[in-house]
Amino acid sequence: MSGMLNGQRIFVTGAAGGIGREVVNGLAAEGAEVIATDVRLAEGTNASLSLICDVTDQASVNAAVAEANAKLGPLTGLAYVTGFNHEATPIAEFAMEMWDKVFDINVKGVVRCANAIVPQLRANGGGSIVTTTSWWSYSGKAYFSAYCASKAALKSLTQSMADELAPNGIRVNNVAPGNMNTSMHTDALESEASKRGITFEEMREIEWAKVPLGIAGPPSAIADCMAFLFSDKASYITGGTFDVNGGVLLRSA
Numbered sequence: 001m002s003g004m005l006n007g008q009r010i011f012v013t014g015a016a017g018g019i020g021r022e023v024v025n026g027l028a029a030e031g032a033e034v035i036a037t038d039v040r041l042a043e044g045t046n047a048s049l050s051l052i053c054d055v056t057d058q059a060s061v062n063a064a065v066a067e068a069n070a071k072l073g074p075l076t077g078l079a080y081v082t083g084f085n086h087e088a089t090p091i092a093e094f095a096m097e098m099w100d101k102v103f104d105i106n107v108k109g110v111v112r113c114a115n116a117i118v119p120q121l122r123a124n125g126g127g128s129i130v131t132t133t134s135w136w137s138y139s140g141k142a143y144f145s146a147y148c149a150s151k152a153a154l155k156s157l158t159q160s161m162a163d164e165l166a167p168n169g170i171r172v173n174n175v176a177p178g179n180m181n182t183s184m185h186t187d188a189l190e191s192e193a194s195k196r197g198i199t200f201e202e203m204r205e206i207e208w209a210k211v212p213l214g215i216a217g218p219p220s221a222i223a224d225c226m227a228f229l230f231s232d233k234a235s236y237i238t239g240g241t242f243d244v245n246g247g248v249l250l251r252s253a
């Protein structure tokens, strides 16, 4: 533990997920007080506080932020790790309800969190926000239209926030994971394998062969990148996209 995040109070969404849990523990290990939030309680982490928070519901977000503020003091940061992927779906069969759900969780939730948290950061004289996009934000993929479009939209939203909030001393960046070894990745492999009529193992071999470093990454790699972005070492960095992907973009052009 370096203590590089000492004195920070960081609100993490999606904290019960494969990457979110590692982000909670990684930021706490560097000295931050972490508020772990999710639609289900994130148990067994090193969070200072664990709260239920549904990012599709402004009242739920406001309540969690208010409780964090009352118990620990004003927030200094937001790590938006929440994300939702849909099953592989042909565009001509895409239900609008599913399209809306993907955008509600992956994009609009960030705006709800900004509504609740940015005023606190402004009042503190600054802070840092990190969102979680994807290597699939760079180009669309067959059957994953809504997810890819939502992550491209999130990247643009993150850049707009960076530009707008810079005068308030608030830095805003996004981390773009490649294939990380979590259930979101294995579920996507299973879904794609069944569309193609091949086994899970065959699908995994196809996907991992695209990664120069040869494997789906450890979720802790995302936490390490976020810890850096929340620290003073990143004080001149805003509006950036940070690829944590084992080099996968080099083989997917």
Ligand SMILES: NC(=O)c1ccc[n+]([C@@H]2O[C@H](COP(=O)([O-])OP(=O)(O)OC[C@H]3O[C@@H](n4cnc5c(N)ncnc54)[C@H](O)[C@@H]3O)[C@@H](O)[C@H]2O)c1
Pocket: 013, 014, 015, 016, 017, 018, 019, 020, 037, 038, 039, 040, 053, 054, 055, 056, 081, 082, 083, 084, 085, 105, 132, 133, 134, 135, 176, 177, 178, 179, 180, 181, 182, 183, 184, 185
């Ligand atoms: N795992 C990967 O390979 C990978 C690759 C690229 C990008 N990502 C992105 O990384 C982030 C984390 O992915 P993960 O693998 O940990 O996924 P995950 O499915 O394990 O975790 C996502 C979490 O978000 C929570 N969540 C869903 N809806 C919510 C809501 N309405 N309100 C609050 N929380 C809600 C879920 O309960 C879950 O705990 C996501 O944004 C994802 O899109 C993951």
